[in-house]
Amino acid sequence: NAGVTQTPKFQVLKTGQSMTLQCAQDMNHNSMYWYRQDPGMGLRLIYYSASEGTTDKGEVPNGYNVSRLNKREFSLRLESAAPSQTSVYFCASSDPRGGNLKETQYFGPGTRLLVL
Amino acid sequence: SQQGEEDPQALSIQEGENATMNCSYKTSINNLQWYRQNSGRGLVHLILIRSNEREKHSGRLRVTLDTSKKSSSLLITASRAADTASYFCATVETGANNLFFGTGTRLTVIP
Numbered sequence: 001n002a003g004v005t006q007t008p009k010f011q012v013l014k015t016g017q018s019m020t021l022q023c024a025q026d027m028n029h030n031s032m033y034w035y036r037q038d039p040g041m042g043l044r045l046i047y048y049s050a051s052e053g054t055t056d057k058g059e060v061p062n063g064y065n066v067s068r069l070n071k072r073e074f075s076l077r078l079e080s081a082a083p084s085q086t087s088v089y090f091c092a093s094s095d096p097r098g099g100n101l102k103e104t105q106y107f108g109p110g111t112r113l114l115v116l
Numbered sequence: 117s118q119q120g121e122e123d124p125q126a127l128s129i130q131e132g133e134n135a136t137m138n139c140s141y142k143t144s145i146n147n148l149q150w151y152r153q154n155s156g157r158g159l160v161h162l163i164l165i166r167s168n169e170r171e172k173h174s175g176r177l178r179v180t181l182d183t184s185k186k187s188s189s190l191l192i193t194a195s196r197a198a199d200t201a202s203y204f205c206a207t208v209e210t211g212a213n214n215l216f217f218g219t220g221t222r223l224t225v226i227p
Contacts, residue, residue: 004158031213033214033215035217040219041219042204042217042218042219042220043159043204043206043215043217044217045214045215045216048214050213058214059216090158090159092159096213103146103147103149103164103208103213103215104149104161104164105159105161105215106161107151107158107159107160108158109157109158110156110157110158
């Protein structure tokens with residue numbers, strides 16, 4: 001089991017460029033999440049997908065779009081990157097059916113994005 | 117947002133000492149969780165305490181929850197150098213499913 005995987009690990013973009021961050025989980029989890037982590041601010045939820053076929057905005061969705069491609073994969077797209085989107089992005093998953101562990105989230109290793 | 121706040125922001129102790137971190141939050145919760153993040157890595161779940169629980173243990177970890185004060189504490193006993201990491205509390209609001217994270221405590225355990 002690889003758990004939650006993310007690609008790429010590191011990316012440098014110029015302002016206005018677009019890119020897609022990929023996330024996949026092999027734990028058969030229903031729910032998936034995208035967070036960003038900035039210094040001194042903890043993690044903030046960008047978008048989440050409670051189940052395959054659904055997506056919802058989190059705390060900081062502006063400038064991002066998501067796609068729940070299938071149960072395994074949840075991608076995050078920046079259509080026109082801005083320096084304010086320089087951050088570390090984490091994908092996570094959870095299984096609402098998972099008994100006592102249903103509210104536990106499992107995190108990927110992160111993608112470090114620098115927008116110049 | 118009901119993002120929690122951890123206190124202190126940074127803590128440095130000698131190996132073998134106990135480390136205590138505190139978390140405060142703003143609204144009613146379903147549960148509160150603690151996560152650890154090693155430098156440059158993702159977060160790892162440590163322990164979950166529900167709103168109707170007051171204390172929970174897991175190995176060298178002890179978590180307390182005081183819903184009247186909207187606060188929680190994480191105690192790590194007999195700390196080890198490998199415990200060096202950032203620790204985050206995260207809350208699940210009553211009726212919601214999403215986690216709201218605090219700003220974290222950076223713990224350094226000196227060998």
